Amino acid sequence: MGLVSIRHGSGIYLSRGDPINGVWSTRWMQWVLQHAPSLLEMFEVREAIEAKAASLAARQASAAEMRRLERILTEADALLARGRAHLDEEFLRSYVRLDAAFHETVAEITHNGFLRSLLAALGSALAESREATLAMPGRIERSLREHWRVLEAVRRRDAEGARRAMEDHMRRVIQEVRSVKVLHRPNRQPGTERGR
Template structure:
């Protein structure tokens, strides 16, 4: 047998807790355990898998750390609903570390935002209803009321853009947009240049809304692209300070 192939085929023995975790994950994937269900007790899991309490507890802690279950002290653990938001939340700490460790990644993230939001606004314009438009108008007014508070103004900005993403009715687009903007704005909060730009931002949001209200996809894309291109100048790369 070829030595390289033999090395590649080495058997790796998993920890008992890892094996329990995999079995529980399979139960979730198959629907045997569904959202809202109580997780079998530690004693039941010990009997089911033929392992000791430490392996079961470690596996359950891993399940909770990944957001798959919620452990309640003094009560039974329950299975969480599997959502796109849950999946992307698992990336939060790693993403922030990535952004802080390499400033160039901020520019890459802004590029991703540009691509995603142009695609999002095109779909949203086709689906925008009068109710959607009214809620977006309210968000613009909410943002205007926060004009003297940079942090609140940024949060209102995120709310406006994520509300547009929700119009697509695509949960992946919504969750990616929300996380992406949170990473970008939170990481850049101390580097944003706001003076004199708030009214410009509000005006651009109003223009975007006007195209959404008329279900004009091409106009909405143009307005969003102009908004994103202009807002690039609001950010200063950490490496250029």
């Protein structure tokens, strides 16, 4: 059984259930294991999906959903204001949790279950890289400013602005992680990734 089912004389229908689970998930995981995509490849896919999520959120977010995003960012601001050392494990874990919550909430606001599932799968695959990225000097402050720009565009119902803000955010993440050469497959030398 796949993502669609054909009912003769009736039409083609999406199968029920979470598309990330079941056969689709198994095929996806088989592909991942066989091809071993680099972090760069996964980040590029995440960039495109996150940008689309931000655009949809700007069109669809309710006032309550916007407040949820604002609460997350306000909590992150308060965390920074307390002035914990960035390499302190508790501080870093707290910010990583808020960073993940922001991105997950943007995805939830799209009301698109398939998009949410894709981002959840990518988020799981990239969980360790999130902490490594945010531990870089100055990255938390930059990340938080970029998140506020996304929210500002969502509040204005500026779908294109939200898309651009999220795209810029993800590109900076890619650039910064790339600078410490953790985006390449272990069996590849830096510089042998396909061109960008």
